[in-house]
Amino acid sequence: MPVYSASAGGETYRFGSLARLMAAATPRRSGDELAGIAAASEGERVAARYALADLPLAEFLNEALVPYETDEVTRLILDSHDRRAFAPVAAMTVGDLRDWLLSEAADTAALARLAPGLTPEMAAAVSKLMRNQDLVGVARKIEVVSRFRTTLGLKGRIATRLQPNHPADDLAGIAVAVLDGLLQGTGDAVIGINPASDSIANCTGILEALDRLRQDFAMPMQSCVLTHVTNTIKIIEAGGPVDLPFQSIAGTEAANAGFGVDLAVLAEANDAARSLKRGTVGDNVMYFETGQGAPLSADAHHGVDQQTLEARAYGVARAYDPFLVNTVVGFIGPEYLYDGKQVIRAALEDHFCGKLLGLPMGVDVCYTNHVEADQDDMDTLMTLLAAAGVNFVICVPGADDVMLSYQTLAFEDAAWLRRVFGLRPAPEFEDWLAAMDLGPARQALPDLSGLAGRMGIPA
């Protein structure tokens, strides 16, 4: 096993493996400290970055951070690596790649061509050498477009997941939250519900209600009930109206096993949903959520830092050409990301790495009550992400998710981002909003009781 070393501040540091080097080079975060793999000092952290800057990118094709023999994610990453796409950067170090990404030569087309040539580990490595403004600036140049009934990811646009969760899955309560979101122009990425009960009957009932709403209003939208992918496969087999199968995924085979999935079952869900041909403008169907720290919490991290493992989850996601991917960055808790500073940094890393690898990346701009963060941190993060060109964000009534007990963005926040940055909704949804007189150019105030009546809300 090669040994890596570098000097900083007159002291020489040695790193016993590539995984140790990657962990030491990572900006400080509580999850790597909990795993006992973080840099022991700020001096060691910078020394690791010097060593990483000089590391040839090709090293990541020879040194697997998680063993090839025992991990199907590693096999997927290395077996699907596109050497032709890699060729333009094959002679570069990680530091060279950073410089090239920031250069004018790395334009939207060049970055799109490069994506299949980069492994998740390469993306993670270069991100560790980038400041927050670099992560924003490069991500902004990348355009990843996905399509189902709406078109997401086009430059100059930002989409939203409308998340109308209810603690008891009450359909009238869900409908009221949907109405609240539509009044503010949200829902173009997906109307997606985290069910309180995972029973097949309950999930099917919610899907049917959302599908009726879509048809009654001729709304170009897609719905999703975020239940386990094996449940969704059963719902599809029973004839339920499934647009997008959802699944939480992670960057190691063992962590995915903790989620009760493997690559084969994800492929099965992808094939099943595509076979329904329910999309009107495209056939991207999978919806994945990820988040730094999941492998460590499942004791399945192999001594690899949480940000690198997160990038490997994107290596899993891109095998299925998904419609939506988002990191639930602040949900996991302070033992992985301690405060607003760590959450913001992690979100920018996740968005950058996902986009660089070719994913239609969104972010759940969020935190729990035991994280040192508040809505001011979320304002900062959503502003940075809008500057970075994030495909979509997640919104709930009043920023307070009453089912999952965490805070994310409010519908007003999405409207604010669109106003301040001049960003528009997905084109099909924008046209629908205009036709419903719900768009920015509306002639009259929306008729609340009329809309509620058409939605069948008993009030």
Add this chain to the structure above:
Amino acid sequence: MTNEIGSFAGRLRALTPARVRLDPRGGAAPLSAVLDFQASHARARDAIRQPVDWAAVKAGLGDRPLLELESRAPDRDTYLRRPDLGRRLSPESLARVPQAKPDLAVVIADGLSGFAVAHHAAAMVAALEAALPETDLGPVALVRQGRVAIGDEIAQAMGAPLCLMLIGERPGLSVSDSLGAYLTWAPRIGTPDSARNCVSNIHGKGGLSHRAAAELIAYLAGRAREIGATGVALKDERGQAALPSAE
């Protein structure tokens, strides 16, 4: 007209606990909503950060034998960053746990809500005694900076076959004083969470009452002794045998 819309929106709002606004005018959130959110967040943060009023908890527990213990997490910041330290007793605390051999070891830990422990823990112990009149509960352990799994080490040291952990749950914006109860058969260091039964949402804002929670815990404790297990093998099947057949 405004009143009509206002009362209609009010009826819609009553259909969900979510912070729906339903204002057709859109625009920035009103200050009243912003401050209400901040007040709820402040309550949740204080529930996490403010130490449990242990004197009040002890007073509520009356003359029952008590055991005051500490985890290996010396302060709140360390506790939040290092869940592993909150799962283990400090060596000094471990040395003070007596081999009391109770039928059921009862442990109260602050967890993530001091308010939950202050509001509900003593009353839960009293309700449990009423629901389990034949069961020796031994000394009640009070743990500072504790996580669920620290009960395993305490019950193991006591020589108890069953452990009940009463612990403050992570506060949400709507409820900041929710208590959770975790029942573990054959508790020992390293017991996986899948081997526990959880009775959650014990609180006074539409949650489980002390009596209902104690009755469920008593039922689960009885079944745990019968089958020699807690966790995925043990389900709440009360009353199901009495349900009429669907056929």
